[in-house]
Amino acid sequence: MQLKDWIIAENENWVAVNKPSGLLSIPDRLGKEVSLKSLLKDKYGDIFTVHRIDKDTSGLIIFAKHEAAHKHLSKQFEDRQTRKIYQGLVIGSPALPKGSLDAPIAEHPALNGTMIVHRKGKEALTDYEVLEDFGIYSLLQFRIHTGRTHQIRVHMKDLGHPVVCDPLYGDGKPVLVSSLKSKFKLSKSEEEERPILGRLALHAFQLSFRDMDGHPVELEAPLHKDMRATLQQLAKRKKK
Numbered sequence: 615m616q617l618k619d620w621i622i623a624e625n626e627n628w629v630a631v632n633k634p635s636g637l638l639s640i641p642d643r644l645g646k647e648v649s650l651k652s653l654l655k656d657k658y659g660d661i662f663t664v665h666r667i668d669k670d671t672s673g674l675i676i677f678a679k680h681e682a683a684h685k686h687l688s689k690q691f692e693d694r695q696t697r698k699i700y701q702g703l704v705i706g707s708p709a710l711p712k713g714s715l716d717a718p719i720a721e722h723p724a725l726n727g728t729m730i731v732h733r734k735g736k737e738a739l740t741d742y743e744v745l746e747d748f749g750i751y752s753l754l755q756f757r758i759h760t761g762r763t764h765q766i767r768v769h770m771k772d773l774g775h776p777v778v779c780d781p782l783y784g785d786g787k788p789v790l791v792s793s794l795k796s797k798f799k800l801s802k803s804e805e806e807e808r809p810i811l812g813r814l815a816l817h818a819f820q821l822s823f824r825d826m827d828g829h830p831v832e833l834e835a836p837l838h839k840d841m842r843a844t845l846q847q848l849a850k851r852k853k854k
Contacts, residue, residue: 617653622674622835627683627826628664629654630676632835635813639666639675651677665691668764673700673818674835683826690823691761697822700756700766701745701837703815703844704775705784707752712743715769719762728782729764731772738762740769748848750794751778755819766816778815788812794847811844 622630631650633639638649640663654661654677661677662684678684690696720735722728729735739759746753752775756766767783770776776784788809822832837845 617657623833624679625825626679628676628678628687629658629661630674630821630833630835632838633667633672633675633818634838635670635672638669639663650675664688665761667818668814668816670814671700671816671818672813672835672838672841673816674821674833675818676821676823676833686826687823694759695823697820698758698761698818699820700758701817701819702754702756702766702770703751703778703811703841704754704770705751705778706775707747707749708742708744708754708773708775712741715740715742715773717769717772719765719768729762729768731768736760736762738765738769740766742770746845746849748852750851751789751848753845753848767814779811780814780816789815789844791847794851810847811840813840815841815844817841 620631620633622632624630633650638647640651641649651661651663658679660680662681664676664678664684664687667673667675676687678687716739717731718733718735719729719738720732722730737760741757743755744752745755758765764782767777767780771783778784779786779788789811790807791810792807817837818835820832820834822830825831
């Protein structure tokens with residue numbers, strides 16, 4: 615797939631992309647890895663960062679095409695006027711079908727790049743709702759009211775249901791079809807089983823904001839193929 619296949623919507627002010635997992639939103643400090651921003655710069659020339667999502671998270675992200683749009687959109691994110699919805703698979707079944715996780719988040723004192731729930735951290739609020747309980751895993755929808763680093767991942771770890779395939783806050787184990795199907799057989803051409811899902815099972819699903827003319831914009835990024843295939847297998851397993 616190429617950049618054009620990832621673009622969900624655009625106008626003269628902004629471009630919205632369904633980012634694949636494993637791609638940086640913006641260049642890191644070393645600048646050696648390809649980022650979504652650098653790909654967009656090649657296509658559009660000027661491009662401005664409005665917000666970002668983790669490298670391992672897939673889904674919806676918007677970039678501004680000019681400075682006025684950048685200022686207009688960034689202010690909505692800063693003032694919490696946007697509506698950000700994520701979907702993700704977590705390990706196990708949360709005790710309550712919905713709830714709010716209001717727990718401050720701080721940097722881990724010893725582990726660089728890792729966050730923890732800590733009373734001296736910054737305010738962080740996540741609403742969650744269980745969309746489907748598969749027993750082994752559950753599909754959840756999240757609304758984040760604050761934009762802390764790794765917010766959903768940290769809050770779900772704290773709740774005791776880390777995001778599936780999370781190497782930092784969970785067990786990092788990939789999802790194998792053999793763990794979902796009792797009669798699974800490896801094809802003769804393969805020496806070992808390839809995971810059906812081998813990356814963080816978290817996806818930026820919906821985003822709502824106001825355009826330059828004040829009109830509301832509601833965008834939705836469909837789940838990527840690996841997450842759709844995993845949900846399909848889990849649904850089959852649940853029916854049995």
